[in-house]
Amino acid sequence: MDLKLRNPDFEAVVRENYSRQYFMLHISAELGKFAPGFCTLHLKSRPELSQQNGFMHGGAVAALADVASGLAAFTLFEAGADILTVELKINYLAPAAGEEIIARGEVVKSGRTLTVVRSEVFAVADGVKTLCAAGMGSLMTRR
Amino acid sequence: MDLKLRNPDFEAVVRENYSRQYFMLHISAELGKFAPGFCTLHLKSRPELSQQNGFMHGGAVAALADVASGLAAFTLFEAGADILTVELKINYLAPAAGEEIIARGEVVKSGRTLTVVRSEVFAVADGVKTLCAAGMGSLMTRR
Amino acid sequence: MDLKLRNPDFEAVVRENYSRQYFMLHISAELGKFAPGFCTLHLKSRPELSQQNGFMHGGAVAALADVASGLAAFTLFEAGADILTVELKINYLAPAAGEEIIARGEVVKSGRTLTVVRSEVFAVADGVKTLCAAGMGSLMTRR
Amino acid sequence: MDLKLRNPDFEAVVRENYSRQYFMLHISAELGKFAPGFCTLHLKSRPELSQQNGFMHGGAVAALADVASGLAAFTLFEAGADILTVELKINYLAPAAGEEIIARGEVVKSGRTLTVVRSEVFAVADGVKTLCAAGMGSLMTRR
Numbered sequence: 001m002d003l004k005l006r007n008p009d010f011e012a013v014v015r016e017n018y019s020r021q022y023f024m025l026h027i028s029a030e031l032g033k034f035a036p037g038f039c040t041l042h043l044k045s046r047p048e049l050s051q052q053n054g055f056m057h058g059g060a061v062a063a064l065a066d067v068a069s070g071l072a073a074f075t076l077f078e079a080g081a082d083i084l085t086v087e088l089k090i091n092y093l094a095p096a097a098g099e100e101i102i103a104r105g106e107v108v109k110s111g112r113t114l115t116v117v118r119s120e121v122f123a124v125a126d127g128v129k130t131l132c133a134a135g136m137g138s139l140m141t142r143r
Numbered sequence: 144m145d146l147k148l149r150n151p152d153f154e155a156v157v158r159e160n161y162s163r164q165y166f167m168l169h170i171s172a173e174l175g176k177f178a179p180g181f182c183t184l185h186l187k188s189r190p191e192l193s194q195q196n197g198f199m200h201g202g203a204v205a206a207l208a209d210v211a212s213g214l215a216a217f218t219l220f221e222a223g224a225d226i227l228t229v230e231l232k233i234n235y236l237a238p239a240a241g242e243e244i245i246a247r248g249e250v251v252k253s254g255r256t257l258t259v260v261r262s263e264v265f266a267v268a269d270g271v272k273t274l275c276a277a278g279m280g281s282l283m284t285r286r
Numbered sequence: 287m288d289l290k291l292r293n294p295d296f297e298a299v300v301r302e303n304y305s306r307q308y309f310m311l312h313i314s315a316e317l318g319k320f321a322p323g324f325c326t327l328h329l330k331s332r333p334e335l336s337q338q339n340g341f342m343h344g345g346a347v348a349a350l351a352d353v354a355s356g357l358a359a360f361t362l363f364e365a366g367a368d369i370l371t372v373e374l375k376i377n378y379l380a381p382a383a384g385e386e387i388i389a390r391g392e393v394v395k396s397g398r399t400l401t402v403v404r405s406e407v408f409a410v411a412d413g414v415k416t417l418c419a420a421g422m423g424s425l426m427t428r429r
Numbered sequence: 430m431d432l433k434l435r436n437p438d439f440e441a442v443v444r445e446n447y448s449r450q451y452f453m454l455h456i457s458a459e460l461g462k463f464a465p466g467f468c469t470l471h472l473k474s475r476p477e478l479s480q481q482n483g484f485m486h487g488g489a490v491a492a493l494a495d496v497a498s499g500l501a502a503f504t505l506f507e508a509g510a511d512i513l514t515v516e517l518k519i520n521y522l523a524p525a526a527g528e529e530i531i532a533r534g535e536v537v538k539s540g541r542t543l544t545v546v547r548s549e550v551f552a553v554a555d556g557v558k559t560l561c562a563a564g565m566g567s568l569m570t571r572r
Contacts, residue, residue, distance in 0.1 A: 023200035026170075026191035048169035057166035058213075058228045059206025066202050085201045086400060087424060089232035089375060089518045091545045091565055093538040108563055109522040113399060114372060114426070116520045116563065134537055134545065136520055136565055138373060138424065140400070229543060230567060232375045232518060234402045234422055236395040251420055252379040256542060257515060257569070259377050259420065277394055277402065279377055279422055281516060281567065283543070309486035312477035313455075334455035343452035344514045345495050349488025356487075371487045375518035 003037040003110055006078040010036065013079070014071055024067055027060060031071070037107035039071035044100045056096035056123070064103035065090055065119040065135045072105030073115035073139040081141045086114065088137035096132045098125025108136075115139045146180040146253055149221040153179065156222070157214055167210055170203060174214075180250035182214040187243045199239035199266070207246035208233055208262040208278045215248030216258035216282040224284045229257065231280035239275045241268025251279075258282045289323040289396055292364040296322065299365070300357055310353055313346060317357075323393035325357035330386045342382035342409070344419075350389035351376055351405040351421045358391030359401035359425040367427045372400065374423035382418045384411025394422075401425045432466040432539055435507040439465065442508070443500055453496055456489060460500075466536035468500035473529045485525035485552070493532035494519055494548040494564045501534030502544035502568040510570045515543065517566035525561045527554025537565075544568045 007013065011034075018024065018031045024041075027049060032040035041064050043049070043056070051057040066088055074083050102122045109116040121133040150156065154177075161167065161174045167184075170192060175183035184207050186192070186199070194200040209231055217226050245265045252259040264276040293299065297320075304310065304317045310327070313335060318326035327350050329335070329342070337343040352374050360369050388408045395402040407419040436442065440463075447453065447460045453470075456478060461469035470493050472478070472485070480486040495517055503512050531551045538545040550562040 017195050020195040021200065022191050022193045023203055048165050050165045052160050052163040053225070057164065057206070058231075059202070059209050060166055062205045062209060062231065063200070063202025066205060070201075082196070085235050087232065087234040087373060088201075088205065089230065089565065091230040091537075091567060092228050093545060108520075108560070116522060118563070131537070134547070134565060136518065136563060138520060230516060232422065234394075234424060236402060251377075251417070259379060261420070274394070277404070277422060279375065279420060281377060303481050306481040307486065308477050308479045309489055334451050336451045338446050338449040339511070343450065343492070344499075344517075345488070345492025346452055348491045348495060348517065349486070352488050352491060368482070371521050373518065373520040374487075374491065375516065377516040378514050 003076060003107060005036045006076060009079065010075045014075055017074060018071065021067060029064060034071060034075060036075050037072060039068050039075065039105045041068045041103045042100055045098065056101055058092060061096050061101060061121050061133050062090050064101060065121050065133060068103035068105035069117040069119045069137050070139055072107050072117050076107060076110045077141055081143050084140045084142055086138040086140050088135055090133050090135040092133050094130050094132040096123045098123045100124045113141055146219060146250060148179045149219060152222065153218045157218055160217060161214065164210060172207060177214060177218060179218050180215060182211050182218065182248050184211045184246045185243055188241065199244055201235060204239050204244060204264050204276050205233050207244060208264050208276060211246035211248035212260040212262045212280050213282055215250050215260050219250060219253045219258065220284055224286050227283045227285055229281040229283050231278055233276050233278040235276050237273050237275045239266045241266045243267045256284055289362060289393060291322045292362060295365065296361045300361055303360060304357065307353060315350060320357060320361060322361050323358060325354050325361065325391045327354045327389045328386055331384065342387055344378060347382050347387060347407050347419050348376050350387060351407050351419060354389035354391035355403040355405045355423050356425055358393050358403050362393060362396045362401065363427055367429050370426045370428055372424040372426050374421060376419050376421040378419050380416050380418040382409045384409045386410045399427055432505060432536060434465045435505060438508065439504045443504055446503060447500065450496060458493060463500060463504060465504050466501060468497050468504065468534050470497045470532045471529055474527065485530055487521060490525050490530060490550050490562050491519050493530060494550050494562060497532035497534035498546040498548045498566050499568055501536050501546050505536060505539045505544065506570055510572050513569045513571055515567040515569050517564055519562050519564040521562050523559050523561040525552045527552045529553045542570055
């Protein structure tokens, strides 16, 4: 895995990018730990994020996986580059039940144009983490 | 394509299901036209649904495609069955720019256990529709 | 859909490309009709292409969808450009039963770098076509 | 991860299943190590398995990932159950260059009806392994 760091200021640009992801702020998702090729996000359960059975909505799960993937890729981008999600696939494995979900994106391949990221979303119930979704997607560097 | 209608009251159960998708209500998505094997949803652009460049957030696009797919499948379910998204893949084709997005789910295969649905999301700018995402996913009947 | 033809000699380059897809020749797949943004391939059933239940093997179905997608994209490439499959997702809808399968790729979005292609594979049994797989994938132009 | 073994004779049924995957035998793919929730396959490079640039064809890579995924799932099936691939998505990460490819499927979630499997395909060149494709798919138990 070639995880070449192209921007020593990645931390600042990731935080700045996230601060403009208004949809994430709107649903109160929070940026967690991140490092080159890696990012986590947290989202606390709230009634307005639920689906018909009271679990966290799949759309919220997918959105969190999408952004965790994007930011994981973005950590490795050169300064000034923008990011675009090309595609994302998610398999739902278990209901997102509990007090919060944590999405984790991890770069599998960092190319000049395309970055491929694996994502996992865990539901945390009474402190116990259950893998509830697993994804893989491609992101594109725009210079 | 076998689009056997298993529940003549599908309209009522789709509306009832949607009324409990609190995440959809929270982001002000609206149920549009639907029929056996088919469903559309509408979501008006608002600053809090946007991403870092001012377009509608990919997570909102994916969530809308997910629910349009799910409800398209659900129209064909027997009475009393519940629905679960198994997996969803989305390709992003163009920025979701404009005043609203419309997601459209259409059943490709309706099986006893699994239903496969194709989805499309259009961005409407000044009344002109542009295809901005195309997806395909599997949904499961739970009896 | 922007299906700009970038190479008037696309027919010759598609045929030339196909003539070097030795795996396709090895399994006796045949290039069918193609046009800008569109391509079909045919593969006759043979015992050595089958899986454990006597249907055409899913791997052969996927390979055919992959190449039909690739060539559909390739019809729109500029002269001299090479092609790379970025990702492909296939949903299997029905057993590939019958005397042949036909894969059909159709470009959904033709970008400068990425092309998104929808694919369908039909099984032909006693002359009747059944949709047995539906896919979507991304292909990349390499200059 | 719940990897409950439902058939103590899984080894025999995996071998028997593989012996009827005629497409795999036709391309000379070989069953490698397998264990509950896990399976590897090997495929030696040969000119007739190549694509237009001399690398192993993406269709062969996908086919190998498909079967490694299927057999990984199948190791956990109850006696007498049959298997069906529901869907498979593959991201291609690097050219499949070298003397052989090895596909590895690993169960992520083993459910009553559906099993989700992660797959990786490595290209081996001069003994060095490079990850050339990563996938995720769903398989279904048929009783």
